Amino acid sequence: MLSKFKPAWLAIITGAVFGIFFSLLIKLGNPPNMGVCAICFLRDTAGALGLHSIDKLSYIRPEIIGFILGSTIIALATREFKVTGGSSPILRFIIGAFVTIGALVFLGCPIRMLGRIAGGDWVALEGLLGLVVGIYIGVQFLKAGFNLGRMQPLSSTSGWVMPLIAIGFLVLILTKPEFIGFGGKKHAPLVISLIAGLIVSGLAQRSRFCTIGGIRDLFLIRDNYLLQGLVALLVVAFIFNFILGQFHSGASPIAHPYFLWNFGGMFLTGLGLVMLGGCPFRQMVMSGYGNTDAGITVLGMLFGTAFAHNFRLAASPNGVPLNGKIAVLSGIVVLLMIGFTCRQVARSK
């Protein structure tokens, strides 16, 4: 039984605004059916920094800067900037890396997955199925006591690392030094991408918007608050795609039709994200308001995207390379091992 339906207006508004930007950013120059992809955009940023060597996938995405700094700004204004950390950071780094491998085999983070569906790419439903099953398995681990441990308050210095990294990215993208990549990737105008990122991040900081939570909470606590935001994103992106002539029934570019790896990649991603406690976008939002565990997760994801391209793991419209298949299967085994071995019980009287 779901909790009584109460409109979750802030979550709905966040999802709706996200859906509008997803659609608008495609019109303004972002890649086809990729108005927003938290993981692909981290991969592009990794390329610009020289962490991988694919020239055409090298561009510091202003959306990423906005996702981190939007929440910093709102959290400071509402006194919710709180520096914490210490909950198995090294495991979060590794899980974050495996999450990106799964997503780059499917070719999209959960938000891009929703956007692909809203653009008529029905193949993305295979990924949704994998994501839901992965989340379901992750929830079973949570119910069995899986826990990465308690966070502690930390010095404010730690909490400023991610916001300052984001500011550093902004300086690089404005000054364009020759050692930073700006290779031929489709992108919307810088200012619009940045503002879009800031706005959705600020809204998400208040509403706690999270794509993974939207599905997880149905299984775990029978709550539909976050789901409403997720549905709002899907519906509004669909409407705006239709209005802007961007709805095309059938597979989108930057996608492949192999069910096993669409399912498998997102299964790995879903399982990992439940263990981490939030989707890649949510990790960036949390890293902006002082959660250093989320910060290390984002750095793990940045590393994972670079690793995926350096080791030829990432899929392409032609399909999934052998290395990618091995990596997804290995990732599932590793996450299951982490799931079975990390247990802590909450203090209770």
Add this chain to the structure above:
Amino acid sequence: MLKEIDVRGLSCPQPAFFTKQAIDEGHSELIVLTDDAVARDNVRRMGNNNDYEVTVRKQGDEFIIRMSKS
């Protein structure tokens, strides 16, 4: 019956999940200790959705959430 749950240092979804477990166990009074604003909001909403009267008190950097059901 009263149950006290300490979810300080735990982040989403543990606070809401442990609270839900206690609600499902039938406790009419719950005290939830948290130091996280997100957890505070999630637990408060969990209580309201399950017809508990919820009060939140701030104590330093922590929140004491009292939930009761008649």
